[in-house]
Amino acid sequence: MMKNSVMIVGALAVVLLVACGGGGASDDQVAQGLQEFRRTCATCHGQNGEGMPRLGKELFNNEFVQSKSDAELIAFLKEGRPATHPDNTRGVDMPPKGGNPAITDAQLGLIVAYMRSIQ
Numbered sequence: 582m583m584k585n586s587v588m589i590v591g592a593l594a595v596v597l598l599v600a601c602g603g604g605g606a607s608d609d610q611v612a613q614g615l616q617e618f619r620r621t622c623a624t625c626h627g628q629n630g631e632g633m634p635r636l637g638k639e640l641f642n643n644e645f646v647q648s649k650s651d652a653e654l655i656a657f658l659k660e661g662r663p664a665t666h667p668d669n670t671r672g673v674d675m676p677p678k679g680g681n682p683a684i685t686d687a688q689l690g691l692i693v694a695y696m697r698s699i700q
C-alpha cells in the first residue's frame with residue numbers, strides 16, 4: 582500500500598517534470614531526488630554528488646549533465662557506462678541503474694531533478 586502510493590507520487594513527479602520541460606522541478610522534488618540519489622548513487626558519487634576518487638565523477642557543474650535532456654539522462658542512467666566505453670575516463674564501470682535494478686523511471690526522474698539543481 583505504502584509502496585504503491587510512493588510509486589504513484591513518483592510517477593506524478595515525472596509527469597510534472599516532463600510537463601515543465603525539466604526546468605520546473607519543485608523544491609520538494611529536488612529533496613526527494615537527493616534522497617534517491619543518496620540511496621543509489623552516493624556510494625560512488627558522494628553524498629551530494631561531489632564525486633569519489635577513482636569511483637564516480639563529480640556531478641556539480643558537470644558538462645555531461647548540462648549537455649543532455651532529462652530523457653537522455655534517464656536513458657544514460659539506465660544503461661550506465663562500462664569501463665570499456667570510449668567516454669569512460671576512470672576505468673571503472675558505472676553499472677546500469679547505478680546497480681539498483683529495482684529503481685523506477687520515476688525515481689530516476691527525481692534524481693535528474695536533483696542533478697539539475699547542482700549545475
Ligand code: HEC
Pocket residue numbers: 618621622623624625626636637638640643644645646658662668669670671672673674675676678679680692
Ligand atoms: C558503482 C559506482 C557507481 C554508482 C553506484 C553510480 N555511478 Fe555514476 N558513474 C560511475 C563511474 C565509474 C562513472 C564513469 C566515470 C568516467 O566516465 O570516467 C559514472 C558516470 C556518471 C555520469 C556521467 C558523468 C560525466 O561527467 O561523464 C553521471 C551523470 C552519473 N554517473 C550519475 C549517476 C547517478 C545519478 C547514479 C545513481 C542512479 C550513479 N551515477 C550511480 C560510478 C557509479
